[in-house]
Amino acid sequence: xxxxxxxxxxxxxxxxxxxxxxxxxxxxxxxxxxxxxxxxxxxxxxxxxxxxxxxxxxxxxxxxxxxxxxxxxxxxxxxxxxxxxxxxxxxxxxxxxxxxxxxxxxxxxxxxxxxxxxxxxxxxxxxxxxxxxxxxxxxxxxxxxxxxxxxxxxxxxxxxxxxxxxxxxxxxxxxxxxxxxxxxxxxxxxxxxxxxxxxxxxxxxxxxxxxxxxxxxxxxxxxxxxxxxxxxxxxxxxxxxxxxxxxxxxxxxxxxxxxxxxxxxxxxxxxxxxxxxxxxxxxxxxxxxxxxxxxxxxxxxxxxxxxxxxxxxxxxxxxxxxxxxxxxxxxxxxxxxxxxxxxxxxxxxxxxxxxxxxxxxxxxxxxxxxxxxxxxxxxxxxxxxxxxxxxxxxxxxxxxxxxxxxxxxxxxxxxxxxxxxxxxxxxxxxxxxxxxxxxxxxxx
Amino acid sequence: xxxxxxxxxxxxxxxxxxxxxxxxxxxxxxxxxxxxxxxxxxxxxxxxxxxxxxxxxxxxxxxxxxxxxxxxxxxxxxxxxxxxxxxxxxxxxxxxxxxxxxxxxxxxxxxxxxxxxxxxxxxxxxxxxxxxxxxxxxxxxxxxxxxxxxxxxxxxxxxxxxxxxxxxxxxxxxxxxxxxxxxxxxxxxxxxxxxxxxxxxxxxxxxxxxxxxxxxxxxxxxxxxxxxxxxxxxxxxxxxxxxxxxxxxxxxxxxxxxxxxxxxxxxxxxxxxxxxxxxxxxxxxxxxxxxxxxxxxxxxxxxxxxxxxxx
Numbered sequence: 004x005x006x007x008x009x010x011x012x013x014x015x016x017x018x019x020x021x022x023x024x025x026x027x028x029x030x031x032x033x034x035x036x037x038x039x040x041x042x043x044x045x046x047x048x049x050x051x052x053x054x055x056x057x058x059x060x061x062x063x064x065x066x067x068x069x070x071x072x073x074x075x076x077x078x079x080x081x082x083x084x085x086x087x088x089x090x091x092x093x094x095x096x097x098x099x100x101x102x103x104x105x106x107x108x109x110x111x112x113x114x115x116x117x118x119x120x121x122x123x124x125x126x127x128x129x130x131x132x133x134x135x136x137x138x139x140x141x142x143x144x145x146x147x148x149x150x151x152x153x154x155x156x157x158x159x160x161x162x163x164x165x166x167x168x169x170x171x172x173x174x175x176x177x178x179x180x181x182x183x184x185x186x187x188x189x190x191x192x193x194x195x196x197x198x199x200x201x202x203x204x205x206x207x208x209x210x211x212x213x214x215x216x217x218x219x220x221x222x223x224x225x226x227x228x229x230x231x232x233x234x235x236x237x238x239x240x241x242x243x244x245x246x247x248x249x250x251x252x253x254x255x256x257x258x259x260x261x262x263x264x265x266x267x268x269x270x271x272x273x274x275x276x277x278x279x280x281x282x283x284x285x286x287x288x289x290x291x292x293x294x295x296x297x298x299x300x301x302x303x304x305x306x307x308x309x310x311x312x313x314x315x316x317x318x319x320x321x322x323x324x325x326x327x328x329x330x331x332x333x334x335x336x337x338x339x340x341x342x343x344x345x346x347x348x349x350x351x352x353x354x355x356x357x358x359x360x361x362x363x364x365x366x367x368x369x370x371x372x373x374x375x376x377x378x379x380x381x382x383x384x385x386x387x388x389x390x391x392x393x394x395x396x397x398x399x400x401x402x403x404x405x406x407x408x409x410x411x412x413x414x415x416x417x418x419x420x421x422x423x424x425x426x427x428x429x430x431x432x433x434x435x436x437x438x439x440x441x442x443x444x445x446x447x
Numbered sequence: 448x449x450x451x452x453x454x455x456x457x458x459x460x461x462x463x464x465x466x467x468x469x470x471x472x473x474x475x476x477x478x479x480x481x482x483x484x485x486x487x488x489x490x491x492x493x494x495x496x497x498x499x500x501x502x503x504x505x506x507x508x509x510x511x512x513x514x515x516x517x518x519x520x521x522x523x524x525x526x527x528x529x530x531x532x533x534x535x536x537x538x539x540x541x542x543x544x545x546x547x548x549x550x551x552x553x554x555x556x557x558x559x560x561x562x563x564x565x566x567x568x569x570x571x572x573x574x575x576x577x578x579x580x581x582x583x584x585x586x587x588x589x590x591x592x593x594x595x596x597x598x599x600x601x602x603x604x605x606x607x608x609x610x611x612x613x614x615x616x617x618x619x620x621x622x623x624x625x626x627x628x629x630x631x632x633x634x635x636x637x638x639x640x641x642x643x644x645x646x647x648x649x650x651x652x653x654x655x656x657x658x659x660x661x662x663x664x665x666x667x668x669x670x671x672x673x674x675x676x677x678x679x680x681x682x683x684x685x686x687x688x689x690x691x692x693x694x695x696x697x698x699x700x701x702x703x704x705x706x707x708x709x710x711x712x713x714x715x716x717x718x719x720x721x722x723x724x725x726x727x728x729x730x731x732x733x734x735x736x737x738x739x740x741x742x743x744x745x746x747x748x749x750x751x752x753x754x755x756x757x758x
Contacts, residue, residue: 089510090510111509111512113510113511195596204706206699206703206704207703264594264617265590265614267707268622268701408724415705415706419619
């Protein structure tokens with residue numbers, strides 16, 4: 004055994020040296036892509052080839068205007084790729100990704116702080132949008148780029164057939180859902196239609212993502228900020244118990260057919276009942292409008308504000324921010340790109356899809372633009388109004404990922420076991436959330 | 448438990464490339480030269496990431512701010528987390544059920560489809576299809592089959608019998624078994640192929656002799672077939688054990704661990720920890736524990752096999 008070990012050492016050393024050379028070569032290789040030339044920015048977006056085509060047009064217009072070149076990389080599995088780039092301490096110069104990830108990136112030190120005043124045209128972005136990019140230390144870590152809010156998509160042909168109106172309250176929504184499920188709105192003589200589509204799986208935190216609007220409409224909050232940079236979990240409040248109990252009793256444990264079958268294990272990619280034409284309502288983001296127009300038909304459904312709960316009609320808003328990677332020395336070029344991306348010109352290019360490609364800006368962050376006018380589609384004004392007047396975002400100052408996941412786990416479990424006690428299950432969730440906040444040193 | 452786990456893993460990793468003592472004599476160098484490309488690839492893509500994973504499991508991983516050494520904290524956290532503890536139970540039920548089921552079904556299929564006829568070859572190919580289809584595709588297929596209304600394939604069958612509809616995936620009491628059924632369906636043909644190879648090596652004259660002695664079918668299986676295919680069975684068992692413990696795709700595509708965590712297995716927990724909670728250190732620790740347990744089981748089976756052969 005001893006002999007073996009002695010021989011192994013030089014071999015291991017050799018391998019280690021080879022590896023060191025290997026990684027060094029990789030490091031300089033990827034760095035030179037945009038690292039050496041100050042006039043080239045490496046930009047990453049979380050995009051598939053379809054939306055990347057739209058980004059291509061945006062960046063081409065920017066290069067033409069400023070002469071600054073863009074080394075553009077659309078990345079599908081953004082988070083994994085970014086983590087591996089981070090481990091080599093070489094980040095892209097500019098990244099465009101979800102707002103909800105800001106807290107996570109900032110807590111890992113990946114982002115450069117931003118002074119809103121340094122972005123020319125930054126004053127055209129509303130205070131509401133800017134406020135969503137403030138990190139735990141009070142500094143801004145992102146520039147708002149695109150926003151969206153959930154609205155209710157509803158089958159107008161079904162409403163008409165049954166002589167119903169689009170619901171404006173939870174109670175009305177429930178009766179419309181029951182009518183959709185039981186009164187055969189598609190007229191095929193079979194009980195094969197459902198009221199509401201719910202992606203209720205805990206996978207990737209979907210139950211919390213979809214359920215958040217209901218929580219807010221019921222007056223509940225997941226965590227509460229005390230305004231001094233610390234938070235308290237708030238899922239044991241009476242409002243939370245009431246809202247969750249309502250969802251459980253009426254949507255998941257109520258009459259069959261209010262939500263689509265299989266809702267408890269459905270994620271957005273498998274909850275396709277609305278576009279398949281067998282469910283009548285879906286509360287979701289406006290990026291689905293393009294899909295639904297194609298699969299269901301523009302004349303079959305309409306976009307209306309989400310029905311209000313006891314505490315109002317707030318829905319979940321999210322979107323994308325522009326992030327600047329930490330520790331690169333290209334501030335001037337990066338700020339020029341950011342300014343272009345939020346300018347009316349940059350936003351307009353990104354809001355229109357040429358050749359059927361997905362637009363990448365949904366609701367413009369530039370307050371001089373009107374989504375419905377740019378797209379010549381009145382439905383977008385419903386979404387824009389929902390974002391401006393009745394929406395909330397997940398707080399992204401702390402790292403919200405674990406909080407969302409734990410909330411989703413708890414909600415999914417409550418909706419699964421219909422006989423459980425909501426109050427004690429939410430109390431348990433609250434303790435878990437307190438632990439999550441404590442891990443981040445943010446618990447009050 | 449926590450302190451001893453990484454040790455067998457490290458030993459197992461390096462033990463695979465045992466070097467000879469006469470490393471410098473010319474005769475010994477040549478084979479190593481031939482082995483070098485493969486070995487280097489394995490080192491870079493297998494053992495290096497593995498070592499890095501083990502290394503990371505002792506850290507609070509924050510790539511850009513610098514990792515923080517926290518010793519065995521990740522292990523304590525993972526092993527005391529009640530969801531991981533539940534996941535151990537699910538992994539064992541799913542792993543054992545799926546392995547045993549797939550071996551039994553594979554054995555039955557192998558017995559039925561053994562032979563030289565051309566029609567059998569076509570049939571064997573057809574039966575083998577699930578094993579070469581992407582698990583994600585199979586998952587989508589089974590989601591449709593399990594569709595929880597009387598429109599679903601399985602439920603429409605039950606409907607004819609006046610039963611159902613059964614919530615195959617949304618009922619926390621049966622979701623794990625629904626997943627298991629899909630796993631058996633995927634892996635049985637794979638086992639079948641290995642067992643077929645084993646069956647091909649059975650001495651035919653033994654069957655003839657047995658037929659003359661007038662033994663029953665069961666006795667023939669028990670005393671001729673099973674002993675003869677023992678090596679093949681052992682291989683199948685070893686592979687099934689490893690696969691059973693690190694089961695991931697089947698669960699991820701079918702239920703995502705839900706509902707209410709009732710199908711959460713060790714790997715889906717590790718995935719959630721690493722990729723939705725960004726806790727790379729914790730996910731590494733969970734993976735190292737799994738690696739340790741897998742190695743332990745594989746070594747045990749191997750030991751039992753050798754002892755069995757020696758007997």
